[in-house]
Amino acid sequence: MDREIDRVNRFDAKDIERLEDQSLYSGFFGLEKRRLRHRRFNGEWGEVIDREVHVRRDAVGVLLYDPIHDHVVLVEQIRAGALDDPISPWKLEPVAGLVEPGETPADVARREAQEEAGCDIGELIELHRYYPSPGACTEQVTLFCGLIDSTGLGGIHGVENEHEDILVHVMSFPEAWDRLMAGQLDNAMALIGFHWLARERATLRAKA
Numbered sequence: 001m002d003r004e005i006d007r008v009n010r011f012d013a014k015d016i017e018r019l020e021d022q023s024l025y026s027g028f029f030g031l032e033k034r035r036l037r038h039r040r041f042n043g044e045w046g047e048v049i050d051r052e053v054h055v056r057r058d059a060v061g062v063l064l065y066d067p068i069h070d071h072v073v074l075v076e077q078i079r080a081g082a083l084d085d086p087i088s089p090w091k092l093e094p095v096a097g098l099v100e101p102g103e104t105p106a107d108v109a110r111r112e113a114q115e116e117a118g119c120d121i122g123e124l125i126e127l128h129r130y131y132p133s134p135g136a137c138t139e140q141v142t143l144f145c146g147l148i149d150s151t152g153l154g155g156i157h158g159v160e161n162e163h164e165d166i167l168v169h170v171m172s173f174p175e176a177w178d179r180l181m182a183g184q185l186d187n188a189m190a191l192i193g194f195h196w197l198a199r200e201r202a203t204l205r206a207k208a
Contacts, residue, residue: 010041011038011039015038015039016036016037016038016039017036017037017038017045018034018035018036019035019036019037019048020033020034020035021033021034021035022034022035024052029054029055029056030054030055030056031052031053031054031055032052032053032055033050033051033052033053034050034051034052034053035048035049035050036048036049036051037049052136053136053137053138054136054137054138054139055137055138056098056137056138056139057098057099057100057139058098058099058105058139058140058141058142059096059097059098059099059139059140059141059142060096060097060098060099060105060108060109060112060141060142060143060144061093061094061095061096061141061142061143061144061189061193062094062095062096062109062112062113062121062124062143062144062145062146063094063095063127063143063144063145063146063189063190063193063194063196063197064094064095064113064117064119064121064146064148064150065145065146065147065148065173065197065201065204066147066148066149066150067147067201067204067205067207067208068149068205068208069150069151070172070173070201070205071150071170071171071172071173072170072171072172072173072176072197073095073117073119073148073150073153073168073169073170074092074093074094074168074169074171074176074185074190075092075093075094075095075116075117075157075166075167075168075169076090076091076092076093076166076167076168076169077090077091077093077158077164077165077166077167078090078091078165079091091186091187092169092179092184092185092190093185093187093189093190094143094189094190094193095109095112095113095116095117095119095146096112096116096189097111097112097115097116105126105142105144106124106126106144109121109124109144109146110124110146113146113148115157115158115159115164116157116158116164116166116168117153117157117166117168118153118155118157118168119146119148119150119153120148120149121146121147121148122146122147122148122149123146123147124144124145124146124147125144125145125146125147126142126143126144127143127144127145127192127193127196128142128143128192128196129141129142129143130143130192132188141188141189143189143192143193145193145196145197145200147204147208150170153168153170154168154169154170155167155168156168173197173201176194177194177198180194
């Protein structure tokens with residue numbers, strides 16, 4: 001049973017005056033200018049401030065792990081936010097996707113595993129829910145580990161009308177861990193997911 005942990009926050013939504021939200025751009029993602037003021041740690045109200053915020057739908061990531069064969073399944077695709085990366089804008093990552101209306105995070109995990117890796121998930125374990133960059137983005141990520149059978153997985157996948165071109169990689173956990181330590185898995189989902197898996201891997205294998 002999870003133990004109760006007291007919240008550290010002394011403030012909540014009532015300690016913010018949200019004065020105006022102005023849409024600066026609306027496309028696949030949105031950009032808003034938010035005018036607000038908030039209570040300060042000395043108890044007084046601060047001055048009015050403006051902040052630009054990247055408005056995104058919530059996202060889901062799932063680290064696919066085969067406990068029988070001790071394999072992980074990762075996907076490689078070009079990433080527009082990494083076009084200036086000095087090594088390559090093609091990134092090796094866990095399966096991931098955005099939450100569509102009416103979907104739960106678990107629904108997204110199973111759908112994206114099929115679309116991006118041609119993979120059926122058995123047990124789905126929720127690891128963490130977190131904000132990747134709360135100072136600038138509304139997105140909240142739910143991260144899972146999905147237990148799978150990696151036999152026969154591989155090849156190129158993706159949704160054609162979303163212009164996805166995704167290469168599936170199946171590799172041993174030790175190889176993937178070495179890549180993580182070498183800085184080749186340089187994204188938050190991989191870092192968080194692999195550190196969880198390193199701790200829980202022996203238990204998952206014993207139960208398989």
